[in-house]
Amino acid sequence: MTKPVFDRGPGLAPEQMSTYFALTEAVGLLQHHVEQQLRTDGDLSTVQFQILASLAAAGGRLTMTELADGVVYSRSGLTYQAGLLEKAGLITRGPSPDDERSILVTITDAGLARVRQVLPGHVEVAERLLFDPLSESDVARLGEIMTRVRDHMRAQPPRSAAPRKRRSAASEAAKGD
Amino acid sequence: MTKPVFDRGPGLAPEQMSTYFALTEAVGLLQHHVEQQLRTDGDLSTVQFQILASLAAAGGRLTMTELADGVVYSRSGLTYQAGLLEKAGLITRGPSPDDERSILVTITDAGLARVRQVLPGHVEVAERLLFDPLSESDVARLGEIMTRVRDHMRAQPPRSAAPRKRRSAASEAAKGD
DNA sequence: TATTGTTATACTCTATAACTATA
């Protein structure tokens, strides 16, 4: 009943190991339940909800790049999702007055209504699955810890930077193809 | 600059709200980095790694249903992933001596080697992104909290039960189609 | 009749590269 694969790691202490597995497993389960709830209550995927929620939290409008950095990991993926949301009447896309290249994404009243529609169930799931076994002090500490972790991760190079390959004419020619 | 959508929820206090968002966002970022690391270091998806890790942690063998309950959310999805892993020589599938219906999934030496191969990088990512900004006491508390949450979630009805619709001949006939 | 697992199928989602347009 030993676990030879995990007991000797180059870096992680056993305490970190079990913390890591508990965290990923718990969040995985939570995500799955949330996914079903959002689909059932408002016909939204998690990504779509995150886009709408980001817009709502930002006061109604963001550019595509701002959205991509916060929510999705490729620009084309966001374009796809934005297309679906626009077709559903939950957002609109229009030119930005500041920068002609940018697109301003705006949440519609229907979009806000949809968010409000799914929020109770969403909250209920979080309440039941996540917060139910936690004390107030647990919640406070967990929030403090995860905020610190999130800020730390956000300080790492952003996601939208990587896929954008900088290619000079020189390097392009050098590679031959 | 108000956030009318989120400020009045039926259930969640603001503290819970921010905890929830910090948790999901941080774990989302973590998952994305882990995904890239596993793909780069060992040509594995997260699900595939979880399957192999589950087998390794369980001592080498599990049935398909046990795996599905722990890792993936549909039986067919697991069959698909197991097919890939078997084709890659990382697991084998064979009959169970106890129950002729069951399939025993066994991790191969190559499978164990693959887990060991990706583990250092995996650990490095967790170290750098998750544990770096945390103190020992943070890790201990986080682990304690998330273990409690996970156990609580596991106590809820399992995933493999739901998709399996029980349909009696009667209810089938009654619905007409 | 219930459970284990597979298959066929259709669908969603994502990422890559090539492209247009503006800074």
Added chain:
DNA sequence: TATAGTTATAGAGTATAACAATA
């Protein structure tokens, strides 16, 4: 030349339902 966004396309992954075999 670099950045914002879209498009075409191809691939991975998932779930549903129907199926066969065993308990």
